[in-house]
Amino acid sequence: MSGIDRTGDDVHDVHEGRAGGGERSVRRDEAVRAAVEQGLLGPDTPIAGLLDVTGIRESAAELRAAFDAVVAPGTPVLHAFAVKANPLVPVLRLLRDEGIGAEVASPGELALARAAGVAPERTVLDSPAKTPAELREALALGIAVNADNPQELARIDALMLPHSPRGVGGTPMAPSRSALGIRVNPQIGGGSIEALSTATATSKFGVALRDEGAREWVVRAYAERPWLTRLHAHTGSQGIPLSRMIEGVAATYALAEEINRRIGRPQVDTVDIGGGLPVNFASEATTPTYAQYARMLREAVPGLFDGRYGLVTEFGRSLLAKHGTVVARVEYAKSAGGRPVAVTHAGVQVATRTVYAPGSWPLRIAAYDGKGRPKEGPAVVQDVAGPACFAGDLLAEGRELPLLEQGDYAAALDTGAYYFAHHYAYNSLARPGIYGFAPDGAGGMTFATVRTAQTLDEIVAESGGAHAAALTALPEG
Numbered sequence: 001m002s003g004i005d006r007t008g009d010d011v012h013d014v015h016e017g018r019a020g021g022g023e024r025s026v027r028r029d030e031a032v033r034a035a036v037e038q039g040l041l042g043p044d045t046p047i048a049g050l051l052d053v054t055g056i057r058e059s060a061a062e063l064r065a066a067f068d069a070v071v072a073p074g075t076p077v078l079h080a081f082a083v084k085a086n087p088l089v090p091v092l093r094l095l096r097d098e099g100i101g102a103e104v105a106s107p108g109e110l111a112l113a114r115a116a117g118v119a120p121e122r123t124v125l126d127s128p129a130k131t132p133a134e135l136r137e138a139l140a141l142g143i144a145v146n147a148d149n150p151q152e153l154a155r156i157d158a159l160m161l162p163h164s165p166r167g168v169g170g171t172p173m174a175p176s177r178s179a180l181g182i183r184v185n186p187q188i189g190g191g192s193i194e195a196l197s198t199a200t201a202t203s204k205f206g207v208a209l210r211d212e213g214a215r216e217w218v219v220r221a222y223a224e225r226p227w228l229t230r231l232h233a234h235t236g237s238q239g240i241p242l243s244r245m246i247e248g249v250a251a252t253y254a255l256a257e258e259i260n261r262r263i264g265r266p267q268v269d270t271v272d273i274g275g276g277l278p279v280n281f282a283s284e285a286t287t288p289t290y291a292q293y294a295r296m297l298r299e300a301v302p303g304l305f306d307g308r309y310g311l312v313t314e315f316g317r318s319l320l321a322k323h324g325t326v327v328a329r330v331e332y333a334k335s336a337g338g339r340p341v342a343v344t345h346a347g348v349q350v351a352t353r354t355v356y357a358p359g360s361w362p363l364r365i366a367a368y369d370g371k372g373r374p375k376e377g378p379a380v381v382q383d384v385a386g387p388a389c390f391a392g393d394l395l396a397e398g399r400e401l402p403l404l405e406q407g408d409y410a411a412a413l414d415t416g417a418y419y420f421a422h423h424y425a426y427n428s429l430a431r432p433g434i435y436g437f438a439p440d441g442a443g444g445m446t447f448a449t450v451r452t453a454q455t456l457d458e459i460v461a462e463s464g465g466a467h468a469a470a471l472t473a474l475p476e477g
């Protein structure tokens, strides 16, 4: 633990449940040590991503328990993991094993969910730019779809007509088993990170509810389509205050009530409240917890939990972030302008958001020695740099840590969501290997490969290697 930058760490354990994360940091330290000892990290494999399988299972169980504790008995609840937060097939399979489905937003994400064996009825398709082919496939498979806008709803209309359009393979499609809804934007406002604020007045997502005529259009859309049974909103992500997320859910619930009242039957039977629970990147503590959020929701919107509505959630970051660590070897330790700089193998390729927007996405860094043991020593202000060839490629700037030296390791914590599974191919840096770890029952750690490291042959192949002569073969004009 001592190597960890512990900003604000003393809040830990004051929160309820498993909020403390003390066991998590012990497991992580043990995993780093074992990864070095077992050769997953070393001079020739200077970077790896590590996933805490125990922690992922715990978070999934906490999510289920949090909502089970606030819904009326027998209420159907589907927790669909937002695949974009960690698009790795073994992770989706692990979550499936923990009773979690998948929220997908592209053909690629749907393919990953299917490869992981997530059932169609536990899959939700939400993207803002679905092609006709994607919609047809989703309806043919029985995947839930939330229509983003009137044009998309018109495409779904055409697919729902039993005899007109041709389905997969050219045969007429039966009306689909898919649960269908509309995504709305309650326009309640954004959070502190503009790029992740989905409920601003001009957000590109969903039907902007407060725009002139929009609410009436939504009510009519449901009145005319008995098969529209869900209502969806996802009002933000990291940076949005909890109170605003709750406002978004309350506004969505109020609309569901209005639709059902005005058409005189409980047609909307499921509310999809989206994801977006923020993650605490400043310390080990998990805060807010799912239990806190679920209780706050029930207090603010009791009617949503009285048994009349099924629920869908779409959490991403909050399920995975705390359970991932990028560990990178310090290749060189130098000094520039009086400041120590540790040049490591983790930078923009694995921590893109942090490198390009360090103010919005600061990461905790832990220092380990060459054997993967937490590094001791007085805190020294230093930069932790990445391997890419531009000056801004810094994991952390002016950070107080035990002085990192050649052959040590620097770990970027809380990177299990939107980091190492989101490789950015700058400088053709290879995608690192990712390994899941769990205690082996004998005091050590055991690893499973989640994704192998990208090879140089793969880099060449993915960079047009098979077409090397394609351009010189064109006429010279």
Ligand SMILES: *Cc1c(COP(=O)(O)O)cnc(C)c1O
Binding pocket: 082, 084, 085, 103, 126, 234, 236, 237, 238, 274, 275, 276, 277, 314, 315, 316, 317, 318
């Ligand atoms: C990104 C996204 C999520 C997940 O957001 P997190 O902040 O990772 O929980 C859920 N639903 C939709 C529609 C999204 O776009």
